[in-house]
Amino acid sequence: MPLIHLWTALPFAKLEVGHHFYWHIGNLRVHGQVFITTWFVMAILIAAAFAASRRIERVPSGIQNLMEYALEFIRDLTKSQMGEHEYRAWVPFVGTLFLFIFVCNWSGALVPWKLIELPEGELAAPTNDINTTVALALLVSLAYFYAGLRKRGLKYFTKYIEPTPVLLPIAILEDFTKPLSLSFRLFGNILADELVVGVLVLLVPLFVPLPVMALGLFTSAIQALVFATLAATYIGEAMEGHGGEHEEAHS
C-alpha cells in the first residue's frame, strides 16, 4: 500500500478529469489550460509554416520539404474527396483542421505537460476538451452549408427531398449527427487515450504503458486524418448534390 501512495504522490501519475483551470473574462468563464496548450500548438504550426515559406527554393530541403510533403498529402486528401475542380479553395480549411488536430493530439502525448503546475486542472491536448472538438465540428457544419449554398444556391436544400421525400427526417437528422459524431469521436478517442495512459502509468509506471503510448500516437494521427477526411467528404458531398453524378460520369 505505501508503494502505491508513493506513485500517486509523483506528479506524472495523477488523473484529473472534470477539473478545469478557469479564467474569467468579464462574466464569461473559459478553460485556461485549453487555451495555453492551443497557443503552444498554434505557435508550433505558425513557426513551422514561417520557417518553411521563408526561403522557398525550387529544390526543397529541410523544413520546406517536410511542409511540402504535408501540403501535398492534404491536397491529395482534399482532391480525392471533392474532385479536381473544387478542392483548391478548401485546402486551407481542411489542411488547418488536419494539422491543428494532429499537432494537438501529439502534443498531448509527447509534451510532458505535467511538469508545469497549474492551480487547478492539468495541461493536456486541447482536443480532449469537448469545447474544442465541438467548436471544430460546428465549423465543419458551417463550412459544408456554406459550400453547398455557394455552389448550388437554394437548390442545395433539394438534397433533403432527393431522391425521395420519405427520407426527409433522416436527411435533417444527418445535419445534427454529423457534428455530433465528429466532435464526440475526436473528444472520446483523445480523452480515452490519455486516461488509459494515465491509469496504466498509475498502476505500472515503468515500460508497460509504452506500447499503449505508441498506440496512442497512432490513434491520435488516425483521428486527425479521420476528422479532416470526413470534413472534406461532407463539404464535397454538399457541393456535389444529386446532380453531380453526370459531371462525374464524363470527367
Add this chain to the structure above:
Amino acid sequence: MFDFDATLPLMAVQFLILTLILNALLYKPLGQALDNRDEYIRTNLQQAKERLQQATELAQQYEQELASTRRQAQALIEEARAEAQKIATAEIAEAQQAVQAELLKIQAEIDQEKQATLQALEGQVASLSEQLLAKLLA
C-alpha cells in the same frame, strides 16, 4: 467533463484565425511553389520531348538523304556500265563490219582473178587444142 462555456466560440475564432495565418504563411506560398515546380517540370519535359522529336526527325532526314544519295550513286554506276557496254557493242559491230567488208572485197578480187584466168585459159584452149590436133595428126 461536458461543461460548455465561452471556450467553445473562442476556440472557433482562434481556429479561424489560425486558418487565415496558415493560409498566408503556408498554403499560398508553398502551394504556389508546388504549382510553379509542376509547371517548370512540365515545360521542361515538353521541351525535352520536342527536342527528342526534332532529333529523330533530323536523323530520319539524314537517313533518307543517305539512302537517296546511295541510290543516285547506284544509278550512276549502272548508267556508266550501260554506256560502256553500248560502246563496246558498237565497236565490236563496227570491227565485224569492217572485217566483213574486207572479206567481201578480197572475195571479189579472187573471183575477178579467177574469171580473168579462166578467160585467159579459154583463149588458149583453141590454140592448144589445134596444137594437140596437129601433133596427133602429124
